[in-house]
Amino acid sequence: MKKEKCESLEQARAQIDAIDTALIEMIATRQFYVDQAARFKRTVQDVQSPERVEQVIQKVRAQALDLGTDPDLVEHLYREMIQRFIQRELREFRP
Template sequence: MNKEKCESLEQAREKIDAIDTALIEMIATRQFYVDQAVRFKKSIQDVQSPERVEQIIQKVRAQAVELGIDPDLVEQLYRAMIQQFIQRELKEIRP
């Protein structure tokens, strides 16, 4: 993503708003693929998959460090998002 110095508060806010829109679109796309993945899961253990969660967390923490952002913030965001997706998936798995 192209970063450019802002010349005003309004310009900074416009950029932030555009990023927020893109983030929501990306989360919606991620949810779409989570919904696809649940079709291949047969059990609650398949959905919860703590080893997969930790694998994702380690990957995103490393990416955060590479980009110079707080890995704890990224981890918190991902854990919250993953937990919501797990709850969504469990509704599909449970009778």
């Protein structure tokens, strides 16, 4: 995503609003694919998959560092999002 220097508070806020919209769209898309993956899971362990969670966390922390953003913030956001998706999967889970 191209970054541009803003000339006003309004311009900065407009960019933030556009990013928020894109983030929500991406979260919805991620949820769609989590739901798709859930179709292939056979056990509660498959749903919770702590090893996979840690793989994702390590990957996003590394990406955050590469992009110069706070890896602790990214980890916190991802852990919360993943936990919510796991809860969603468990509510729908039927072995």
